[in-house]
Amino acid sequence: MKTLNHLACAAVAAGAILVAPVAKAQDLVFLSTQLRPIDEAQKVREVLLKGAPKTTYVVEEPPQFAVRMKAEQAAGKRTISLMGALHGELQPLVPAGSLDTVDDIAAKLASSGIPAGLMELGKLGTPNQQYIPWMQATYVLVVKKAALPFLPAGADVNALTYEQLTAWGKAIQEKTGQRRIGFPAGPKGLFARFVQGNLVPSYTGSMVTEFRSAAAEKGWADFKALWATVNPNANNYNFMQEPLMAGEVWIAWDHIARVKDALTAEPDQYLVVAPPAGAKGRAYMPVIAGLSIAKDAPNRAQAAAVIEHLLKPATQLAAAQEVGFFPVVDAPLPPDLPAGVKLLADGVAKTQGAKDAIVALLPIGLGDKGGEFNKVYFDTFQRIVLRNEPIRAVLDAQAEILRSLMIQTAAPCWAPDKPSQGACPVT
Amino acid sequence: MLQPRWLPYLLIAPSVAFLAAFFLIPLGQTILLSFDGGQGFSLANYARMAGDLNFPTALRNTFALVAVVIPLQVALALVMGLMLQRMTRGRELVLWIWTIPLGVSDLAAGLVWLAILQDSGYLNTLLFQIGVISGPTAYLNSEAPVALFFAVVLAEIWRATAIVLIILVAGIQIIPKEFGEAADIFGASPWTKFRKITLPLLKPSLQSALILRTVLAFEVFAVVYALGGRNFPIIVGEAYTWQNENQNYGVAAAYAVLVMVISLTATIIYLKALRVDPETQG
Numbered sequence: 001m002k003t004l005n006h007l008a009c010a011a012v013a014a015g016a017i018l019v020a021p022v023a024k025a026q027d028l029v030f031l032s033t034q035l036r037p038i039d040e041a042q043k044v045r046e047v048l049l050k051g052a053p054k055t056t057y058v059v060e061e062p063p064q065f066a067v068r069m070k071a072e073q074a075a076g077k078r079t080i081s082l083m084g085a086l087h088g089e090l091q092p093l094v095p096a097g098s099l100d101t102v103d104d105i106a107a108k109l110a111s112s113g114i115p116a117g118l119m120e121l122g123k124l125g126t127p128n129q130q131y132i133p134w135m136q137a138t139y140v141l142v143v144k145k146a147a148l149p150f151l152p153a154g155a156d157v158n159a160l161t162y163e164q165l166t167a168w169g170k171a172i173q174e175k176t177g178q179r180r181i182g183f184p185a186g187p188k189g190l191f192a193r194f195v196q197g198n199l200v201p202s203y204t205g206s207m208v209t210e211f212r213s214a215a216a217e218k219g220w221a222d223f224k225a226l227w228a229t230v231n232p233n234a235n236n237y238n239f240m241q242e243p244l245m246a247g248e249v250w251i252a253w254d255h256i257a258r259v260k261d262a263l264t265a266e267p268d269q270y271l272v273v274a275p276p277a278g279a280k281g282r283a284y285m286p287v288i289a290g291l292s293i294a295k296d297a298p299n300r301a302q303a304a305a306v307i308e309h310l311l312k313p314a315t316q317l318a319a320a321q322e323v324g325f326f327p328v329v330d331a332p333l334p335p336d337l338p339a340g341v342k343l344l345a346d347g348v349a350k351t352q353g354a355k356d357a358i359v360a361l362l363p364i365g366l367g368d369k370g371g372e373f374n375k376v377y378f379d380t381f382q383r384i385v386l387r388n389e390p391i392r393a394v395l396d397a398q399a400e401i402l403r404s405l406m407i408q409t410a411a412p413c414w415a416p417d418k419p420s421q422g423a424c425p426v427t
Numbered sequence: 428m429l430q431p432r433w434l435p436y437l438l439i440a441p442s443v444a445f446l447a448a449f450f451l452i453p454l455g456q457t458i459l460l461s462f463d464g465g466q467g468f469s470l471a472n473y474a475r476m477a478g479d480l481n482f483p484t485a486l487r488n489t490f491a492l493v494a495v496v497i498p499l500q501v502a503l504a505l506v507m508g509l510m511l512q513r514m515t516r517g518r519e520l521v522l523w524i525w526t527i528p529l530g531v532s533d534l535a536a537g538l539v540w541l542a543i544l545q546d547s548g549y550l551n552t553l554l555f556q557i558g559v560i561s562g563p564t565a566y567l568n569s570e571a572p573v574a575l576f577f578a579v580v581l582a583e584i585w586r587a588t589a590i591v592l593i594i595l596v597a598g599i600q601i602i603p604k605e606f607g608e609a610a611d612i613f614g615a616s617p618w619t620k621f622r623k624i625t626l627p628l629l630k631p632s633l634q635s636a637l638i639l640r641t642v643l644a645f646e647v648f649a650v651v652y653a654l655g656g657r658n659f660p661i662i663v664g665e666a667y668t669w670q671n672e673n674q675n676y677g678v679a680a681a682y683a684v685l686v687m688v689i690s691l692t693a694t695i696i697y698l699k700a701l702r703v704d705p706e707t708q709g
Contacts, residue, residue, distance in 0.1 A: 063674050177562065186656045187668075232568040233546060236656040246547050248563075371674035379480055386569060387480075 027056045028299045028306060032084035033065045034135075034289045035323055040257075043322040052309040053302045055082075062089050066368065069098045069294070081297035082306055087121060087288045090131050092367045094124050100293045101128040105304050112311055113330025122290055125365070131290030132307055135316070135325035138286050139193060140347040142240065142259045143271045147250035150175060158350060160276040162202070162222045165251070169229025172250065181230045182249030185381075188238035190255055192374035194275075195381055197285025197360040198253070199223055201416050202278030207360055208406065208424045209417045212399035219278055220384050220391050227385045235386075244270075255287065256344045260324040264340030272347025274354045281356040283416070288362075289325065320345065358416050365411030376402045399426050454687075461680035472677040476669075476685070479678075485660040491576070492661070493644045496583045500640060501633070503584065504591035508599050509625070522596065526589040533586065537653025540582040541567070544654070569658040579659065582650045587643065591636045598632025599625070634701040641697070642690040662686055 035044050036059040045057050060068060065085060072078050073096070083090070093099050106119065106129040114133055124130040143157060150171040151157060155164040169181045185191040196207055203219030204210035231237075231249055240254035241262040252259065253275060263270055274282055291307045293300055309315060316327035317334065321341055326348055327333075333345050351357070363373050380398045383389045403426040413424035464471035476482060507525060511518055528536065543549045546563040554560045566574040606624045615623070648663040666682035669675050 061671075063671055187652065187672075232565050232570045235569055235658045236567065248546060368674050371672050375673050383480060 027054050028082060028302045029080045030055050030057045030082040030084065030303075030306065031065065031068070031080045032057065032059050033062045033086065033089055034084050034325075035059070036061070040323050047318055047322050048310065048315055049306070052306045055302075055306055062086075063371075065089060066092060069093055070096060073098055073295075078294055078296045078298060080294050081299040082303040083292045083294060084134060084289060085292070086362065087124075087131075087290060088362045088364060088366075088370055090290055090292055091124050091364060092370075093292070094126060094130055095367070098295055099130050100295045100297060100300065101130065102132055102293055102304075102307070103129045105129075105132055105307055108308065109311055109329075112313075114311075114328050118288060118328055121288060131292040132311065133328040134289045134291045134310060135319055136286060136288050136328055137256050137325050138284055138348055138351055139190070139197065139253060139255050139275065140259070140344075140351055141273050141275050142244060142252045142254070142262065142347075143273060144244065144250040145269055145271065147172060147180065148271075157271065158273050159282075159354070160273070162199075162219075162226060162276045162278055165276045166222070166226040166229060168251070169226065173229055179229050179231045180248075180250035181226070182237055182240055182243050182252040183230060183234045184237045184240050184252075184254050184258065185234045186236045186238040190258070191381070192378045193255075193285055193362075194253055195377040196363070196374075198275045198283050199278070200377075201280070201283035201358055201360040202276070203280055205280040205358060206417045207363075208402065208413060209420075209427055211402055211426050212395040213427070215279060216395060217391050220380075220395070222278070224385050224391075256348065257324045260340065260344060263343050264338060267339030267343055270343060272343045272350075274347070274351040274357075277354075277356055281358040282351075282354045283358040283360045284351045284354075285360050285362060286352075288328075361415045363411075364414040366405070366409050367411075369405055369409050372405060373402075376405065402426050457680045457683050460677060461684045463677060472681040475675075475678050476665075476681045479665070481660040481665055481668075485662050485665045488576075488659055489645060489647070489662045492579065492583070492647060493641060495580050496587075496644055497637070497641055499580070500584055500588045500591050501637065503588050504595050504636070507588075507592050508595040509621075511596060512599050525592060528586050529589045529593075531586065533649035534653060536582060536586040537650040540578065540585070540650070541653050544578050567654055567658070572658075575655055575659055578654055579651055582654060583644070583647065586650060587640065590643075591640055594632050594636040594639070595629065598629045602628045630701055634697055637701070638694050638697050641693045645686060645689050645693065662689075 030049075032044075035041055041057060041059050049055050049057060062085070065083075066089070069080070069083075072080065083093075090099070106122070109132065118133040118136075119129070122129055122131045122133055141160070147168070148157065150168060152164055152167040152171060155161075155168065160168075165181070169179065172178070172180045183189070183191055183194060199219055200211065200216060201207050203222075204213055204215045206213075210216060231243070233243070233248065237243055237249075239258040240249065240252035241259045243249040244252050244259065244262040245265060256272075259272075263272070275284055276282070291310065293303045293307075297303055310319075311329055313327070313329055313331035316329050316331045320326050320333065321338060324341065324344055326345065333342075337345065363370055366373050376398055379401075380394055383394045383398075384391050406423045406426060410423045412422065413420040417424055461472050462468050462470070511522060514521065531539070541548070544566050545551075546565055550566075551560065551563050554564075555562070565571060566578055568575065602625060606628070607620060610620045610624060646663050647661060648667065651659050651661050652664060652667075662682060663686060666679045666686070669682060670679035
């Protein structure tokens with residue numbers, strides 16, 4: 001009898017599994033390249049989407065995201081209504097015709113306090129709104145307080161230069177015998193973003209045009225000196241919160257979402273400061289995630305309602321608290337923020353508010369060549385720093401690859417490079 | 428009862444269809460993709476692959492790994508197999524323990540060794556506690572290429588010797604005992620018996636084991652990815668990077684075709700070098 005009961009239970013369970021996808025198909029499908037790790041995705045489902053229309057939140061790696069959008073379009077069967085992705089990931093979907101315009105939602109959100117510049121980015125170079133800015137983040141320097149006694153005389157931890165950071169790393173190495181500066185240069189790390197958004201523009205005031213200039217040469221020479229004080233395991237680091245928590249690294253550069261765990265675990269141990277400055281200033285890269293609606297979305301009205309829900313000040317603040325991305329709408333951070341998140345918020349404010357700040361945007365208009373664009377910068381680093389090849393020759397050779405990439409994609413210049421007619425030039 | 432002549436064909440038809448659908452078609456597509464330069468046939472993807480700064484290193488690393496790992500694994504498996512043959516009690520238990528790594532996925536095996544060998548790993552902790560080292564020592568980065576190489580070799584040997592062992596144990600078991608007994612009567616030494624009886628009769632098994640292991644060794648990926656990351660470029664790793672990070676499917680396909688060509692060549696070399704006489708094929 002017991003066996004029979006078990007069998008019956010199993011049959012019911014199997015039936016439920018088989019029926020479930022059919023029931024789910026009625027829900028709104030929200031596909032996102034952001035907030036992918038299981039714990040973050042769970043927070044989206046349980047916290048951020050609480051009170052929104054019934055939504056199935058699914059995540060996808062960025063390369064597969066584009067493939068899936070194209071495949072659905074080719075098959076003529078759209079299942080996804082709402083998409084959440086970075087500015088640069090949504091951009092290639094415009095020429096592919098996968099995005100529905102969202103001017104109506106933008107109009108409704110006119111009074112929410114989204115900065116006009118951010119809203120303009122959401123048009124992706126077209127006359128219409130292609131996405132609604134969703135959340136923002138940036139890359140910062142996290143400093144463990146244990147490193148502060150070794151700070152070189154005269155250096156301000158909130159306004160470091162690359163030379164000072166090198167001197168700091170050297171002092172730590174001499175006193176402790178360990179190289180305690182860290183960069184996420186592992187296979188899943190965002191090191192290419194450091195080179196594009198921080199290092200090169202800090203010395204040249206440009207990401208693309210001045211790639212092989214004398215100023216860039218100086219920047220690479222400085223960085224090579226800095227690398228001598230960087231932890232030799234940096235090539236294996238993906239998220240800097242792990243080496244920070246393990247005590248392997250005291251000073252780390254990374255995306256704010258990738259250091260959050262270390263900061264929330266021991267907030268009193270850390271400072272968050274702006275990345276270092278070069279000859280031209282302190283370049284930083286803002287990261288903007290947007291919400292788009294798919295063309296032929298099966299659930300457009302519901303998707304619009306979810307967008308409005310996600311842009312409510314309360315939801316935006318919850319996102320800051322839960323996943324470390326900051327509001328795009330006018331929503332002052334409450335004083336009772338958890339200490340780790342407050343540290344991040346301070347770091348972002350210091351970075352954006354630095355007197356010598358230079359905004360370096362994510363690559364724009366490269367279509368599916370974004371990966372190869374990153375490769376140009378990472379290969380330059382590998383050749384100059386890891387393989388010790390002559391800087392001038394490497395910059396000349398890599399500039400050729402960069403130039404042909406720009407011509408191939410016909411991507412015009414983006415900040416901080418000056419606007420161009422046609423493909424962004426590499427001088 | 429006499430079975431109809433077409434029955435065997437009918438029985439293998441599903442697996443043939445499966446292979447065609449999920450192996451031959453993607454294979455054909457990959458080859459086409461590797462020669463697609465945007466406007467018709469072109470060798471651009473291969474030129475891009477060969478001109479990439481990681482290509483020579485990846486090729487060198489992969490071949491060096493195969494050259495070190497395969498002989499060590501075969502020698503180890505032979506010794507282990509012969510030891511098993513001489514055991515009278517507990518043979519099954521030992522064989523069972525030795526083949527545990529077979530059930531562990533590549534990536535998990537890599538992570539196990541990462542936990543042992545990384546700066547704050549078990550090995551460093553142990554060496555520190557017995558006073559051999561004064562602080563964490565790094566074995567897995569580009570500044571210690573030899574240590575990294577041997578870490579990968581170690582992990583690969585731990586993970587994949589069992590498959591060679593299983594094939595050789597099966598081979599050893601089918602060698603008739605009479606040959607050994609006859610050799611004993613003539614007073615042959617154990618070494619002579621191994622050289623003149625075991626090794627020649629084991630040739631078919633050795634051939635299968637070598638082909639299988641070599642092909643898999645050229646395709647090594649997850650263990651290296653876990654232990655060495657970007658510090659130890661290998662061919663399949665580069666294919667993955669071109670596909671996933673650089674999003675250039677053409678160059679990734681060129682790498683895939685390269686791996687296939689290398690594997691096929693290795694197989695042909697083994698088939699020729701270890702030619703098995705029809706009478707020993709059983």
